Amino acid sequence: MSRTRSLLFAALALASSSHALAHGLYCQCHALENNQVRCTGGLSDGTALPGATLDVIGHDEKTLVAGKLGADSSYTFTRPEGAFYVLMELGPGHTVEIDHTDIPLL
Secondary structure, three states: OOHHHHHHHHHHHHHHHHHHHOOOEEEEEEEOOOOEEEEEEEEOOOOEOOOOEEEEEEOOOOEEEEEEOOOOOEEEEEOOOOOEEEEEEEEOOEEEEEEHHHOOOO
16 A cells, blocks of 8 residues: 555545534433433534443542443432532543532432
8 A cells, every 4th residue: 555545545534533523422311210310422513422431439539339321321329429420431521410409419
């Protein structure tokens, strides 16, 4: 493969991968029975994100629950006592934070 063709291929690959990350990242959490919280995440174009990191972090910055989105792009955990936030990460610059006050109790 010529150098020009290799550079063109690399540029196209980079352009298509940055396009995939251009969609907005979202995460929604809601309370369930028995003090459970279910969070679902994905991209704004409907792309599911199984395996994306979803951690529950106390306001002291300690990880209370470490998790990953399942095959259905959701993760369910027991609501911690006190203040916390949910952090979903797909990589640097691709994060969503949800404060516990935005997840009303049932």
